[in-house]
Amino acid sequence: MGDGVIYPSVFFVEGQGDRIPIVPPRRKPHTRQCSPGQLVLAVLVSLALVGVAVEGYYLLRLQGVLGQVPAHAAAEALAEKVIQERMLQAEKPAAHLIGSENTTKGGKALLWESTKDWAFVRGLGYEEGALVCHQPGHYYVYSVVQLRAVPEACAVTSATHRVYKTTPRYPRPLPLLQRLLAPHCGSGNHSLWAHGSALGGLVHLTPHDRLYVDVKPRHLLQVRDGTRSVFGAFML
Template identity: 30%
Template sequence: MASMQTLGGPSPGQSCVLILIFTVLLQSLCVAVTYMYFTNELKQLQNKYSKSGIACLLKEDDSSWNPTEQDDMDSPCWEVKWQLRQLVRKMILRTSEESISTVQEKQQSGPSLEGVRRVAAHLVGTSQRSTTSSAPGSNNEKVLGQKIKSWESSRKGHSFLNNLHLRNGELVIHQTGLYYIYSQTYFRFQETEETPGAISKAENRKKSKQMVQYIYKFTSYPDPIMLMKSARNSCWSKDSEYGLYSIYQGGMFELKENDRIFVSVTNEQLIDLDQEASFFGAFLVA
């Protein structure tokens, strides 16, 4: 009889396997139910927190915010406002630090050269020759030589004007400061054919050629003030057909608002006003 019962029922090993499988299924079911429960709760909590935060920002919550009261500190609305306040404070501090750093860098780097680039002029010669000689009784009676008025300032070639303007051959200053002023004039002498009897006169004329360049300024003072002059006295060879000479000078001077600077030369008829040869300019240094 015992052997027949043993053959008809499950063995102990099979029973253990069945119990193990049942236990695993039960645990899996419990884990699934628990996961679904907590997921649902977290979703509801997140929705509730988001709606509460949005309500705080949109002022849908009429309760006042007083961080000294424990009830308000425990509310989600207070937490949202506190986090927003911390974020704003952090951004303000970062912006302030960047601004201070930028100011310090500018102070350490020294004065900007932007003004130097903006206040400048370079005038070149033009073929339309126009000069004014010093005439007795005029305002220019104490100006030596003839003032050059044939300057090109309309950005043709290399010419330009920035925060200065040209009037009657004079550069008008608009900003007080220290300026570098420069000018070059190009002298070209072309010998004409002379008769044998006039050779001595031609030679005397060559010997008398003096090339002088002056730079003046007009101020509130009635008389013009000479800033610079440069001269050259050369004798052309008897066998030469022409002579070429250039005079350049430059220097730094303090100019005031409404001062006017200009160039004058002797023997104006010898000036070659080619734009690469004769020019006049100034720029603000400080």
């Protein structure tokens, strides 16, 4: 037979033709095969499970290594960050000027020492007693002066300490900070008037703006050692 079905042999026994047993045909067992797509999917799932297991193993190892890192490593990282921030701040414009023998010999502005001892100028200009802005921004400006009334100046009734700004956008100097003082002389040289004046404030500067300090009357100003009268600014 060409259909693949095996038929049983049939025997005819005489006298029993009416009771021939009928046996159903037997079929060949059918084996089910996996398709190529299912096989590839099974391989991919197996690889994914292996990858998850390997990743978990390395994470556990990394956690153990981090637990053994000494505490000073974190401190070193923090110190390095602080140093980098300080370096960035050091690049900002700043200046600190100190008094000199020529401080009171300027015109509208007091003259200062910009390179001697601890005086310096960085990122700003210095011209004839004035600090010149090159980079726009907010600056903290300060000035400290020491005033002292000598015997021949006891007739002075008032003194002023001011910080001015000049700008190309305005024709006249603008007073930014100021203080009014009242000298007082007692009897004898041991009761002469002496007073310190400190000014400081936040200002916004644009390129070509200039800052300078003036004190009136100037003969009251003390600039003996470069610490009694100073002037400076730094960018925030």
